[in-house]
Amino acid sequence: MAQYTRVSGSVGLITLQSPPVNALSAAVRQGIVDLMQRALSEPEVKSVVICGQNGIFCGGADIKEFGGQMSGPPLIPMIHAIEAASKPVVAAIEGIALGGGLELALGCHYRIAHSKARVGLPEVTLGLLPGAGGSQRLPRLIGVPAALDLITTGRHVTAAEALKFGLVDQITDHNTVNVAVKFAQRVADQPLDARRISTYPCLCPSDVAVLFEEVMQRVRRTARGAIAPIACVQAVRAAATLPYNQGMERERELMATLFTSGQARALQYFFFAQRAVGRWSMPSGARWDTSKPRPVHKAAVIGLGTMGRGITVALAQAGFSVVAVETQEKQLMEAKQKISGMLERGAKRRGVAPALDKINYGRNIQSVADADLVIEAVFEDMALKKKVFQQLSAVCKPSTFLCSNTSGLDIDQLACQTRNPELVVGMHFFAPAHVMKLLEVVYGPKSSPLAVATAMQLGKKIGKVSVAVGNCRGFVGNRMLKPYLEQALFLLEEGATPEFVDQVLEEFGFAMGVFRMSDLSGLDVGWKVRMADGLAMPDPTTGQPTRLRQGRRYSPLGDLLCEQGRFGQKTGRGWYQYDKPGSQVAKPDPWLHSFLDEYRARHALVAHRIDHQEVLERCLYSMINEGFRILEDGIAAGPEDIDVIYVFGYSWPRHRGGPMFYAATVGLNKVLERLEHYYQAHPDVPSLQPCHLLRKLVASGSPPIQKWREVIKKVRSQL
Numbered sequence: 001m002a003q004y005t006r007v008s009g010s011v012g013l014i015t016l017q018s019p020p021v022n023a024l025s026a027a028v029r030q031g032i033v034d035l036m037q038r039a040l041s042e043p044e045v046k047s048v049v050i051c052g053q054n055g056i057f058c059g060g061a062d063i064k065e066f067g068g069q070m071s072g073p074p075l076i077p078m079i080h081a082i083e084a085a086s087k088p089v090v091a092a093i094e095g096i097a098l099g100g101g102l103e104l105a106l107g108c109h110y111r112i113a114h115s116k117a118r119v120g121l122p123e124v125t126l127g128l129l130p131g132a133g134g135s136q137r138l139p140r141l142i143g144v145p146a147a148l149d150l151i152t153t154g155r156h157v158t159a160a161e162a163l164k165f166g167l168v169d170q171i172t173d174h175n176t177v178n179v180a181v182k183f184a185q186r187v188a189d190q191p192l193d194a195r196r197i198s199t200y201p202c203l204c205p206s207d208v209a210v211l212f213e214e215v216m217q218r219v220r221r222t223a224r225g226a227i228a229p230i231a232c233v234q235a236v237r238a239a240a241t242l243p244y245n246q247g248m249e250r251e252r253e254l255m256a257t258l259f260t261s262g263q264a265r266a267l268q269y270f271f272f273a274q275r276a277v278g279r280w281s282m283p284s285g286a287r288w289d290t291s292k293p294r295p296v297h298k299a300a301v302i303g304l305g306t307m308g309r310g311i312t313v314a315l316a317q318a319g320f321s322v323v324a325v326e327t328q329e330k331q332l333m334e335a336k337q338k339i340s341g342m343l344e345r346g347a348k349r350r351g352v353a354p355a356l357d358k359i360n361y362g363r364n365i366q367s368v369a370d371a372d373l374v375i376e377a378v379f380e381d382m383a384l385k386k387k388v389f390q391q392l393s394a395v396c397k398p399s400t401f402l403c404s405n406t407s408g409l410d411i412d413q414l415a416c417q418t419r420n421p422e423l424v425v426g427m428h429f430f431a432p433a434h435v436m437k438l439l440e441v442v443y444g445p446k447s448s449p450l451a452v453a454t455a456m457q458l459g460k461k462i463g464k465v466s467v468a469v470g471n472c473r474g475f476v477g478n479r480m481l482k483p484y485l486e487q488a489l490f491l492l493e494e495g496a497t498p499e500f501v502d503q504v505l506e507e508f509g510f511a512m513g514v515f516r517m518s519d520l521s522g523l524d525v526g527w528k529v530r531m532a533d534g535l536a537m538p539d540p541t542t543g544q545p546t547r548l549r550q551g552r553r554y555s556p557l558g559d560l561l562c563e564q565g566r567f568g569q570k571t572g573r574g575w576y577q578y579d580k581p582g583s584q585v586a587k588p589d590p591w592l593h594s595f596l597d598e599y600r601a602r603h604a605l606v607a608h609r610i611d612h613q614e615v616l617e618r619c620l621y622s623m624i625n626e627g628f629r630i631l632e633d634g635i636a637a638g639p640e641d642i643d644v645i646y647v648f649g650y651s652w653p654r655h656r657g658g659p660m661f662y663a664a665t666v667g668l669n670k671v672l673e674r675l676e677h678y679y680q681a682h683p684d685v686p687s688l689q690p691c692h693l694l695r696k697l698v699a700s701g702s703p704p705i706q707k708w709r710e711v712i713k714k715v716r717s718q719l
């Protein structure tokens, strides 16, 4: 929908009307076409202004329409008609002009932006490219290097940067529409040929071929298998090397390939999944829109180790006053230094003043007595955490929310240490806590919707993607990681090498394979947990490492490496060898290969040839199967929650949507059939036994992922 008004006598004002972001739906496009014709046909009208309702110009094409049959007037000819218009058309850009919204503005003859506006072509983040002339007009307007940067990264630029690029003609702090109307009156009689961007030559730097080669190499290196960034470079190259119409033809071809690709569907699913997790719910029926959060003005962090320091920085950078407590003097001094450094570097990157004054340091837990919310980040030991929660419950005001950054210990046990267990939730950050976007907000059976709402809102305010999940061992992320790690170890026992398993997972799109990741995070972290669980002990009768625990297959490979001090990067030896402790370049280690051969011989294991398919299926399907168990247990409300956790917390490749979306892409019946195949071969590995919910979904015809919540509800009600 769009509205037409005549203003100042001679200006036709076309206002896009489609809340919340005036996306270019079929109805909006039809409105623009009709009202442009009207404005051009009215003799009194000398010029036209296009703006958006509610202070937002346009969020681009309507992503909701991508899944269905496209109808209404197509974008490209609509924008061509505006560019070819006989009367000047001015875009009044407020809020945002993104994707097709910026392409619409590039079809106009002038662009006026509010100083707080942001513009960009983020199509690459949706697995697409600017397919309404943006890849051909933008390089002609701002030059190839800047256009390549904006189109391959999809980043939003400020109005000030856009003015510098020449992307907009003027910026204003005043009412942009009024300024645009006055501007339109001023240029009413100006010739327009020089304002039709498609007619501009595409000026290229002398080393343009070298530039394209460099950008293509960078994009291929960082894309991790995503195809859209590469197509974006190819589209801009067409602008640099072909006449406009041929370039547009090339843009259309590339867009057609991307539009129907699985990656575009995965990225568009993920766009909406990111928004869906904000609409959280709990098995009790409490929901995001019925549970009001309590404002948090003063926060506190207990324990300033790696995670505590990152959490303190994230809070201070977001403007919260923070009380940071570390009982050990030496650690406190070290933490002050590290935190100040992190704040200064972050502030420098963002061009703002470091929030050093936001933090008060202390050694005494008394100092957090008047905090609204406290995050405990002490060493991952239940006894220690229980003691801290008892102390906090004693010193803090009754209304204080007590949160734990534990990565998998029982939140309810911590809640039981306090006077107000309903105000206890987990806030599981991911290392480095001031960088990683993900936050698991963990509710126990006693946690109140108020506590969940407050933690979710705090997460959003410090720039995190927060996902509400139920309390269980490992919550969602680490619970699904266990079968994934387990399978990787079993594959080594059966003949694979760490390099091969990692290569397969990195080709799939993970930033790091499972063994390089273990070396980075330190093998001793998991070893200590397994020791605490009594798993890493040798068989009491033989004193030998055992490969069977409570009837379940167990691989002691990781324990054996740790017993030899091979903790990974930190000791220079782990699943790989490193030049020296702390170095990050992983090299295959002949010692480990012979260690694996000896291990297989000692346990009478016969190595067999393991191919890509087996690595992917066993590592990913066992993880996915655990995902279905988590949905069945109601620990996660929907598949979107799991997928957002894995993309933002465990570097699952975004262009594959997440583990659950990937399962839907592969086909649930295939996942079920393969799990049955591997479970038959490995009956002592329960994580391969297909989950009831998976069977149920396949039995009900493998409905699309958007329909899973209904099936989950039915399955849970039958439990």
Ligand SMILES: C[C@H](O)[C@H](C)C(=O)SCCNC(=O)CCNC(=O)[C@H](O)C(C)(C)COP(=O)([O-])OP(=O)([O-])OC[C@H]1O[C@@H](n2cnc3c(N)ncnc32)[C@H](O)[C@@H]1OP(=O)([O-])[O-]
Residues within 6 Å of the ligand: 020, 021, 023, 059, 060, 061, 062, 063, 064, 075, 096, 098, 099, 100, 101, 103, 122, 123, 126, 128, 129, 130, 131, 132, 134, 272, 275, 276
């Ligand atoms: C030819 C052409 O070349 C191609 C093909 C294209 O043009 S492809 C499209 C290119 N455009 C984009 O990539 C921009 C995508 N949007 C955003 O980046 C952000 O939304 C935002 C604009 C910066 C606002 O952020 P926000 O944090 O203030 O609110 P929100 O929660 O994110 O969004 C508020 C609500 O608006 C919905 N929404 C936002 N943009 C939308 C869009 N383009 N289409 C449909 N719905 C959209 C969103 O789902 C949410 O709905 P709900 O959850 O409330 O039901």
